Amino acid sequence: MASYFESADLKKFGNIARVNPDLAGKFFGYYNASMADGALTAREKALIALAVSHALKCPYCIDAYTTTCLEKGADEEQMSEAVHVAAAMAAGITLVHSVQMMNHIDEKSL
Secondary structure, X not given: OOOOOOHHHHHHHHHHHOOXXXXXXXXXXXXXXXXXXXXXXXXXXXXXXXXXXXXXOOHHHHHHHHHHHHHOOXXXXXXXXXXXXXXXXXXXHHHHOHHHHHHXXXXXXX
16 A cells, blocks of 8 residues: 555445445435535535535545536636635634633733
């Protein structure tokens, strides 16, 4: 094995049903319903999924949703912008927690 991440393993995802097909079926049903066209298009949902994939650092999901985004008609600029939104959100989420630090400093300084 060249690395821990093997892109070929993505094709094995359906194997999660091997031990508990009932729960796997429920997951895949929910997943497919969530990703279908609704108030948001499947293309928009794929861009969101790509951004989340980067934020949560899942190489399998990054591979899968890069392909899905392209198949749904998203271009590289749109995909890159979605990833930048995720990065900006992650930075903001980290920084807003500094308020906790400042509150603690203020309490200790009294």
